[in-house]
Amino acid sequence: MQKKALVLTMLLAALSFSPGCLGGDDASSTETVPEFTMIADDGLEYGDESLLGTNYILHFSASWCNQCRPTMHAVTNHLDGEMYIVVSTDANDGGETKLQEWHTQVNESKEDSTVSAPFTMNVGLAQDFEINNTPTLILVGKDGTVIDRHIGPMIDQEVIDEFWAQIQ
16 A cells, blocks of 8 residues: 555656646747727727737726826826727726716826726626736737736836837
């Protein structure tokens, strides 16, 4: 009996150090954006297919997230003209009117600065990305590949530049 236990222990030890099905450097870690579509406060539909060919940032937030607002202003003003979509993780933010009200509140939260990004709500997409904190920004490349994820505020211009430069 002890002999069998010793053989099994040695076999398990040998398997844990061997490459192949158990992992290794050849495993692909490329994450692609899940399928999604959502209607924003601008009345337009945004989705994984319609955004193919465009680099973009998904900013996961909620109307109650006050620390998200400075990030929205900083990123949209610094990356003016780039695709940036605000996505609520809260089902209570749904509907065009509520999204427009939230967008107005964000714009009124800082003088001389407007957030021109579309505001949307997609709890399912937040769950697919396993979003647990707001703000969380997901950088997506033209081919739908997730390039990076940033958790927490992003207000420093150098940090914004470094984040966006990863797609170049």
